[in-house]
Each structure stands twice: as C-alpha cells, then as structure tokens.
Amino acid sequence: MPKILKYVFFDLIRSRWSIIYFLFYFITGLVLLYLGHDVSKAIVSLMNVTFILTPLIGTIFGVMNYYNSREFIELLLAQPIPRRRIFFGMYLGISLSLSLSLLTGMMLPFVFYGVFGSDHTMSLIILLLSGIFLTFIFTAISFYIALVNENRLKGFGVAILVWLFMSFIYDGVFLMLLLMFQEYPLEKFSIILSLLNPIDLSRILIMLQLDISALMGYTGAVFSKFFGNSSGMFLSFAALSLWTALPVALILKKSSKKDF
Amino acid sequence: MIEIKEIKKSFGRLEVLKGFDFSLSDGKITAVLGPNGSGKTTLIKSILGLVVPDTGEIRFQDKPIKNKWEYRNQIGYMPQIARFPENLRVAELIKLIEDVRGVAGKTERLIEMFELAPFLNKKLRQLSGGTRQKVNVLLTFMFDCPLYILDEPTSGLDPIALIRLKDLISAKKAEGKTFLITTHIMSLVEEIADELVFLLEGKIYFHGTFEEMMQSHKEDNLERAIAKILEENA
Numbered sequence: 458m459p460k461i462l463k464y465v466f467f468d469l470i471r472s473r474w475s476i477i478y479f480l481f482y483f484i485t486g487l488v489l490l491y492l493g494h495d496v497s498k499a500i501v502s503l504m505n506v507t508f509i510l511t512p513l514i515g516t517i518f519g520v521m522n523y524y525n526s527r528e529f530i531e532l533l534l535a536q537p538i539p540r541r542r543i544f545f546g547m548y549l550g551i552s553l554s555l556s557l558s559l560l561t562g563m564m565l566p567f568v569f570y571g572v573f574g575s576d577h578t579m580s581l582i583i584l585l586l587s588g589i590f591l592t593f594i595f596t597a598i599s600f601y602i603a604l605v606n607e608n609r610l611k612g613f614g615v616a617i618l619v620w621l622f623m624s625f626i627y628d629g630v631f632l633m634l635l636l637m638f639q640e641y642p643l644e645k646f647s648i649i650l651s652l653l654n655p656i657d658l659s660r661i662l663i664m665l666q667l668d669i670s671a672l673m674g675y676t677g678a679v680f681s682k683f684f685g686n687s688s689g690m691f692l693s694f695a696a697l698s699l700w701t702a703l704p705v706a707l708i709l710k711k712s713s714k715k716d717f
Numbered sequence: 718m719i720e721i722k723e724i725k726k727s728f729g730r731l732e733v734l735k736g737f738d739f740s741l742s743d744g745k746i747t748a749v750l751g752p753n754g755s756g757k758t759t760l761i762k763s764i765l766g767l768v769v770p771d772t773g774e775i776r777f778q779d780k781p782i783k784n785k786w787e788y789r790n791q792i793g794y795m796p797q798i799a800r801f802p803e804n805l806r807v808a809e810l811i812k813l814i815e816d817v818r819g820v821a822g823k824t825e826r827l828i829e830m831f832e833l834a835p836f837l838n839k840k841l842r843q844l845s846g847g848t849r850q851k852v853n854v855l856l857t858f859m860f861d862c863p864l865y866i867l868d869e870p871t872s873g874l875d876p877i878a879l880i881r882l883k884d885l886i887s888a889k890k891a892e893g894k895t896f897l898i899t900t901h902i903m904s905l906v907e908e909i910a911d912e913l914v915f916l917l918e919g920k921i922y923f924h925g926t927f928e929e930m931m932q933s934h935k936e937d938n939l940e941r942a943i944a945k946i947l948e949e950n951a
Contacts, residue, residue: 460816464809468802528800532856535765535866536817537790716728717767 461533461543465550469522475558478514482507482562490570496577497667500584503563504663507588508656509624512595515555516620519599522551524609531717544604544712548705552596556589563588580666587659590697594655595620597704604711627654644679651680655700658693718743718864718895719764724773726759733759735919736773741864746886746896748906751916752947757899758797760916761866764897765794790818793860797868799853803842807833807852810841814856822859830881831855846873854882858889865889867898871905883909903940915943917950 469475485506489499523530526547533543567573567581599616606612631650635643651657665684683689719741726734733756741747749757762768764775766782766789774781777788801810815822828834831851836844844852850873857865865886871879886896886909900906906913913930915923923930923946927939936942 464802464805464813468804471804526802528796528798529802531767532796533817534767535789535794536814537786538817539786716769717762
C-alpha cells in the first residue's frame with residue numbers, strides 16, 4: 458500500500474492543479490489577513506471558502522483521478538498485489554496530496570502574519586483539521602461513486618450532486634424541518650442532524666471555537682452546551698472519523714468484488 | 718500451465734463467456750482471435766483475476782486462482798492501452814512496478830533495444846503514443862516470467878519497434894516461455910503463433926494449429942479462413 462500511495466502522491470503533487478489549489482488558499486489567506494487586519498474575521502471568511510471548496514475539490518479529484526487512472530489500475534491489478542492495497546493506496550495518495558496543498562496554503566499566511574502562539578491558534582488548528590477531514594471524507598465518497606459507476610458522466614454527475622446536497626440543500630431542508638416542528642423541543646434532533654452532515658459539523662466546531670455561537674441564538678446556546686464541553690468535541694471528531702471510515706470501507710468492499 | 722473448466726461470465730444480461738474448457742500449451746505461442754465482443758478480453762482478464770467468472774474454475778500451475786494474487790508474479794501482462802500517471806517520469810514508473818513486484822527488472826537491454834534512454838527522465842505526459850507503448854513493452858518484459866499475456870501488443874508501434882518486439886517474443890519463446898496473445902493483425906499471427914484459439918460468441922469455435930485450421934476450412938490463407946467462419950456463422 459505505501460508503494461502505491463507514494464507514487465500517486467508524487468504524481469498528483471506535481472500536477473499544476475495542486476499548485477493552483479495551494480496558491481488559491483495562500484493568496485486568499487494573505488489578502489484576508491493583510492487587508493482586513495482582523496484574525497477572527499479572516500478565519501470566518503476562510504472557513505466559508507474552505508467548507509465549500511474543500512469538499513468540491515475532494516469530489517472532483519476523487520472522481521477524475523479514478524477515471525483517469527482506469528487503464529493504469531488495470532495494469533496494477535495484473536501485478537502480484539492484493540486489490541485493497543491498490544485502492545487504499547490510491548485513495549490515501551489523493552487525499553494526502555490535496556491535504557498538503559490545503560495545509561501549507563492556508564497555514565503559511567498565518568505564520569507570516571504571526572498568528573501562531575496567539576489566542577487564535579486553536580481556531581486555526583480546528584479549521585485546518587476540519588478542512589483535512591472534509592478532504593478525506595469527500596475524496597472517499599467520490600472515489601466510491603466513481604468505482605460504482607462505469608459511466609464517467611454519470612459518476613461525475615452523482616458525485617457533484619452529493620456535494621451540492623451536503624453543501625447547500627441539506628441546510629435548507631434542516632431549516633425547513635426546524636420551522637415545521639418549531640412547537641416541539643428540537644435540541645436533540647438538531648444536534649443529530651448536524652452530526653449527520655460533516656460540513657455542518659465542521660462549521661459548528663469553528664463557530665464554537667471562535668465563540669460566536671451567540672449569533673445563532675437559542676440553537677447556538679444548545680450547541681454551545683453540547684459541543685462546547687470535551688465530550689461534545691470528542692463526539693464531533695468521532696463523527697468525522699466515522700464519516701471518513703464508512704466510505705473507505707465501502708471502497709474496499711466494492712473493489713474486492715468488482716470486475717475490471 | 719493454465720487450465721480452464723466450464724468458465725461462464727455475464728455482465729448484466731449479456732452473456733460474454735458461455736462455458737468452455739481451455740488449456741494453454743506450455744512453451745508455445747497461442748493467439749486468441751475472434752471478432753469484437755467475442756470474449757477475448759474477458760478471457761484474458763479472467764486469467765489475470767481482473768474479472769471474476771460466475772462459474773467454472775481457472776487453474777494456474779495446477780492451483781486454483783480464485784481470491785489469490787501471488788500467482789501473478791509468474792505472469793507478465795501487457796495491456797492494450799498504455800496510459801500511465803502523467804506526472805511520473807519513465808524511470809519512476811519502472812521503479813514503481815519493480816517496487817510492486819518486489820523484484821528488480823532487467824531493463825538495460827530493453828532500453829537499448831527500444832531506444833528509450835533519452836526518455837527515462839521525461840514525464841509520461843510528454844511521451845508520444847508510440848513511445849508509451851514501448852514503455853509498456855519494457856514494463857512487461859523486464860521481469861522473467863513463465864507466462865506472458867499480451868493484449869494487442871502491436872498497436873501504435875513503428876515498424877522497427879515491431880520487428881524488435883517480434884525478435885523479443887521469439888527469444889523468450891526459445892527460453893521456453895509461454896505466450897497468450899490477442900491481436901487483429903493476421904500477418905503477426907501467421908508469423909509467430911503456434912496455436913490458434915478462435916472465439917465466437919463466448920465459445921471456443923476452434924483450437925488447434927494453423928494447418929488444422931486451413932485444412933478444415935479449405936483455404937490457404939488465414940484471413941480468408943476466418944472470414945469464411947464468420948460468414949458461415951452470420
């Protein structure tokens with residue numbers, strides 16, 4: 458597995474898209490910090506960009522890399538190596554190379570600005586951590602979708618739909634449900650719904666860390682009470698880990714049975 | 718070396734392999750022929766474990782291959798389409814395959830033979846289709862295997878490279894290696910193959926030598942003999 462990982466990683470990290478992705482975060486971070494001069498605001502703005510872009514890039518790279526490597530996968534499958542090593546290695550290679558672009562691109566501006574060591578360090582770390590989680594989660598989901606769909610157009614479409622659903626539609630439905638059942642106590646319900654969407658979950662984690670949950674009113678208070686304590690934090694990261702492990706397990710299961 | 722019994726494979730409602738027995742003769746070059754969609758690729762992929770047959774058994778060196786992967790270090794496989802990770806260099810790709818197989822390949826003579834030295838430090842995306850196909854040949858033959866499976870090996874090769882490939886195949890055969898080759902180029906088959914397997918609609922229509930094929934169809938040319946089979950079964 459590390460053999461495959463290594464080469465997929467080197468292949469991707471050298472592609473110009475990785476560099477563009479790095480530069481995007483790097484420049485955005487610099488602009489937000491040096492023009493705004495407000496670290497909290499910069500983190501919130503970066504968060505809004507990250508939580509849309511990271512899942513999207515993970516989705517696109519997961520699907521594209523699988524389809525582009527289709528013939529090379531066949532060559533690897535004909536080698537004396539178990540299937541799970543090929544697919545797990547490929548998946549980790551994609552996720553790690555994207556995470557590296559994200560990590561360096563986002564962290565460097567803050568290092569230059571001298572944020573590390575200040576009160577905002579923790580918020581930044583949580584932002585980076587959730588960005589990396591989202592990369593791993595959405596790469597796994599889209600890689601799985603590509604594995605299931607031989608038709609490239611369909612695979613690409615389904616993967617983008619999943620991203621669209623998680624990024625935008627889910628929140629709308631969430632809000633509608635809250636409005637429809639506003640007479641009932643909804644604390645537990647809304648916490649469960651948040652745990653079921655990794656993007657929402659990451660957003661809440663940052664909001665709480667930045668201590669702006671008051672902006673969310675009553676729900677914010679509930680979340681603050683739940684997620685603010687250490688067991689809430691633990692549960693959130695457990696949920697994110699589960700969100701990563703589940704599609705990876707599906708990838709391994711599907712790839713062990715598939716005809717190529 | 719390979720024994721196949723009652724192998725069947727369907728994709729959805731499409732029955733591609735309809736149950737046949739087949740055994741590959743050791744130390745010979747066997748050409749698998751047949752029209753598009755006759756099951757050539759599925760047969761090869763089943764042997765390599767890329768496709769899992771619905772029923773039937775495939776044995777390699779007297780052991781069933783189902784759910785096994787170790788046996789593949791005895792097989793050199795050359796896929797039809799040579800597409801590799803674009804941003805890797807040729808030398809890195811060679812290293813990757815060596816790493817995966819856990820053996821160092823014998824590359825020097827092949828690099829010389831196919832004049833690949835100037836390309837070793839180039840990225841694969843900078844290579845022409847023909848050069849990539851030469852890399853494909855190199856990756857296949859740099860390991861010493863008792864069995865080589867070549868899927869349309871001539872596509873994209875220039876005449877010189879093609880002659881070198883034929884020489885390479887002959888040399889390996891002289892060492893006692895076994896070959897399974899699919900191709901549409903009849904002249905290649907006539908030139909190098911010892912045995913023919915003709916697949917038609919998922920079954921083996923014919924398995925034997927040239928002479929047997931020509932005699933049974935009363936033609937003196939392989940292309941015509943095959944055209945005749947196809948017409949008779951249209």
